Amino acid sequence: MIDHNSFILSVLDHSPQATAIYDHADLNIAYANQVMLEIWCADTSVIGTTLCKAFPSFAQEGFSSILKNVWKTGITYRAQDVAATIVAGDKHIKRFFDFEYKALLDDAGQTHAILHTASDVTERNLTNRRMERQRDELSLSYKLDRFANTLAHDLKNPLSVLKLGNDFLSRNTYASADVTKRWYKNFAESIQNIESIINQTLQLNEVRGVKNIAAIVEIDKKIGGWIDEVKLNFPNQHMEFKLGQLYPVSADKGTVYQIFANLIGNAVKYAKEADAYLHIYSESTNNGIVYVFEDNGIGIPEDELSQIFMMQVRGSNAVHRSGTGIGLSLVKDLMEFMGATINLSSALGKGTIVRLFFPHGVEEC
Structure with missing residues (x-):
């Protein structure tokens, strides 16, 4: 036998x-x-x-x-x-x-x-x-298309905050000083995020000689505001946010905001209806910092994972949810622009895990 x-x-x-x-x-x-x-x-x-x-x-x-x-x-x-x-x-x-x-x-x-x-x-x-070193620059028409899509996609969150706040304060002219102050703080952060997105998008569409300005980004101090911004845009979605160890990274501040806002927004957008959560944590390795975004959402079909970073490609199980299919493609572009990497694993009905790797010692990209 x-x-x-x-x-x-x-x-x-x-x-x-x-x-x-x-x-x-x-x-x-x-x-x-x-x-x-x-x-x-x-x-x-x-x-x-x-x-x-x-x-x-x-x-x-x-x-x-x-x-x-x-x-x-x-x-x-x-x-x-x-x-x-x-x-x-x-x-x-x-x-x-x-x-x-x-x-x-x-x-x-x-x-x-x-x-x-x-x-x-x-x-x-x-x-x-x-x-890649020998490859010519992307055609002007494609670059303009990317430019328009990037702006239209990533400006939605901060612009929505400004619109919601303006509508609220217009209807509540006698709102308390604390409430008004809180909205003005949200306005200031949203305006700063809009400036970062525009500046970063312009850099992505200029010649390769443009340098990315790296700085220490203290994620633990920023992420609360980024989460609040996303939650304002999805008021009917209920998700638990679990935050673990959040190490600082050396990267462009505006780029990091775009990456995190897109990934948090995706997790909320494609969350399941009950007991949804997003766990965000980081790990320190010899070569750099790893950030992990782990959710229990609808997941992505296995046979579609290889195309999920392509422009305007979305999972077939996401067709009934709003979205453009730009987010993950943009995140991949931004990570590569900084000399960083992204990997994604997912199981249909179980959730998705995204890993971002920010290498040490990258002062310029």
């Missing part, structure tokens, strides 16, 4: 695809084929140990955190062209990978293993970078 487990492992042994299996929440390495061991610059002695113990650099770069989140949520995570530091003796080698952490679920819907597959795409990454 065939031992199916042994048979499957023997097939994986001969697979050209780098493959590993983790069989416990502590990320115990239960299996790794030779291709994966070569990528790791390791031997079979790592099997039976945890990923964090065998490869401390992976924990420091945030990969173990992603894996643990996959185990907890049961939502598969995929990413492309992600940099990782491979430690081989005294050498630290930077490589780029496409990879997938696939959650394997039991009959009860609980994770019992994670299947990790990876491809070394360093050569492809270098080739693409060379091509």
